[in-house]
Amino acid sequence: MITRRSLPLLAMPLIAQAQARPVRVIVAFAPGGQSDTVMRLLQPKMAEALGQPVVVENRAGAGGAIAAAAVAGSAPDGLTLLFDSFGFVVQPLIQRGLSFDYETAFAAVAQATALPYVLVTRSNFPGRDLAGYIAEARANPGVTFGSPGVGSTGHLAGVLLAHRAGVRLEHVPYRGGADAARDVAAGNLDSVISTANTLRPLVQDGRARGIALTSATRRGSMADLPTIAESGFPGFDLTSWNGLFAPAATPAPMITRLSEAMRLAAQDPFVRERLSVGGNEAVNEPAAAFAARIVHDRQVVRQLVAETGLRLD
Numbered sequence: 001m002i003t004r005r006s007l008p009l010l011a012m013p014l015i016a017q018a019q020a021r022p023v024r025v026i027v028a029f030a031p032g033g034q035s036d037t038v039m040r041l042l043q044p045k046m047a048e049a050l051g052q053p054v055v056v057e058n059r060a061g062a063g064g065a066i067a068a069a070a071v072a073g074s075a076p077d078g079l080t081l082l083f084d085s086f087g088f089v090v091q092p093l094i095q096r097g098l099s100f101d102y103e104t105a106f107a108a109v110a111q112a113t114a115l116p117y118v119l120v121t122r123s124n125f126p127g128r129d130l131a132g133y134i135a136e137a138r139a140n141p142g143v144t145f146g147s148p149g150v151g152s153t154g155h156l157a158g159v160l161l162a163h164r165a166g167v168r169l170e171h172v173p174y175r176g177g178a179d180a181a182r183d184v185a186a187g188n189l190d191s192v193i194s195t196a197n198t199l200r201p202l203v204q205d206g207r208a209r210g211i212a213l214t215s216a217t218r219r220g221s222m223a224d225l226p227t228i229a230e231s232g233f234p235g236f237d238l239t240s241w242n243g244l245f246a247p248a249a250t251p252a253p254m255i256t257r258l259s260e261a262m263r264l265a266a267q268d269p270f271v272r273e274r275l276s277v278g279g280n281e282a283v284n285e286p287a288a289a290f291a292a293r294i295v296h297d298r299q300v301v302r303q304l305v306a307e308t309g310l311r312l313d
Contacts, residue, residue: 022053026071028064028084038242039083041274045265063087065095072100076249086240089297090151094312106245108291109255110262113280115240116220117153120199120208121191122184130212130231137167146172146180146192151312153240154193157214163308164233184208196222197279215239220281243290259287
């Protein structure tokens with residue numbers, strides 16, 4: 001009879017076999033982007049912690065769904081993993097006819113980074129803080145805000161803020177945060193909600209004004225700014241992230257081993273410094289905490305769609 005207590009023992013031969021082969025991490029986005037850059041920075045230290053090679057493979061397309069499908073259909077042996085972003089919780093609302101269920105096909109392994117987003121305005125925007133920003137939006141409906149794209153953390157944060165404040169903001173989606181940053185710096189856009197790393201240079205040299213962070217607490221490279229939550233909207237929390245996933249049936253001991261390797265890689269002093277330069281905050285939490293984060297973010301997105309009628313497809 002196989003009992004719950006005997007499962008870890010049964011998994012040990014599988015772990016020994018897995019250690020003899022490379023771990024393949026499929027990144028859901030193209031080379032050179034945020035997710036790819038972070039994973040390749042973690043790769044050497046993760047391989048060192050595991051004592052086996054870690055190979056990074058990019059499978060971009062469909063907002064990450066192509067990579068997710070490849071991992072969902074792979075053997076649950078700890079050798080094929082998915083490295084994804086906040087879009088992991090948004091894709092089920094965008095993609096139709098998927099061959100897998102995002103909620104049941106994966107086990108959360110480890111959150112590697114948190115990537116705070118920030119609301120900034122053009123330098124001559126009338127409002128100088130969040131209260132002023134909302135007051136201007138109330139007086140002149142249609143204040144524009146740019147984001148890195150439909151379904152991005154910036155897009156959702158803007159919609160949620162407008163909904164909770166009872167104002168109308170006009171979303172302007174871009175192909176990336178850098179394009180939106182250029183337009184707000186030029187005064188062609190009222191505001192942008194994107195990564196702190198992208199927008200911090202504009203604030204530092206006076207080409208834009210920092211207003212508030214979308215995260216629950218002050219964090220990251222612009223932690224001197226207040227959060228939206230502390231500026232009149234308690235509970236407001238939309239923070240992007242990068243994290244590692246395995247097929248759902250992967251044995252718990254393997255998940256623990258992979259989670260620990262990711263934690264050690266992210267906490268390496270050199271890696272932490274390079275992540276910080278890129279606007280990322282290394283996360284030091286077990287798999288259970290990351291799984292809880294996924295549940296929280298799914299609830300936020302679902303509630304947002306239900307309350308606002310937002311269409312992401």
